[in-house]
Amino acid sequence: KAGVTQTPRYLIKTRGQQVTLSCSPISGHRSVSWYQQTPGQGLQFLFEYFSETQRNKGNFPGRFSGRQFSNSRSEMNVSTLELGDSALYLCASSLGAGGGYNEQFFGPGTRLTVL
């Protein structure tokens, strides 16, 4: 079974631009979660989608948004990029609806650099 894939793997943008990252979950998985990892803040939860609905959202500004398609693929968008948005963005997929007992499978991440 193919693992979680993320595209692109690397991105370089300038301040003020916007960016869209893509995540394809493991076949059959309906939950996709997004995380941001920075040296200063570590791993932080961005949002989670299940069956095209956002179920949880972390403490990030409205510039960070996402969506999920009917095939469970998910995208996240960051508008008006700031230098502090430079990070590794990871997505993870899970089989079930939640309740906390689902193993998460992580993609390789997209490394975003904002200049």
Add this chain to the structure above:
Amino acid sequence: KNEVEQSPQNLTAQEGEFITINCSYSVGISALHWLQQHPGGGIVSLFMLSSGKKKHGRLIATINIQEKHSSLHITASHPRDSAVYICAGSMEYGNKLVFGAGTILRVKS
């Protein structure tokens, strides 16, 4: 105070040593996850546990629900175990994870 705390932050061991990484949490969680991250970023799930103890090869994870504490043990450590180990709690609703800061482990040969 962070909701999930790990110790130590950094750990250097000699090959063959027994290693313990600790994790304490202050929030209600449904399960505790131990994750491994190698340089380059990829994260692998090692264990997910809500009670007791799990073992996989040379890795053992335990959790004490009453004390809100979990430990990850590595027996007969090897240089290939060098990585960042992260504990995370999953919330009761959804699949949101709350992470500890990670433990950087270096095993020297």
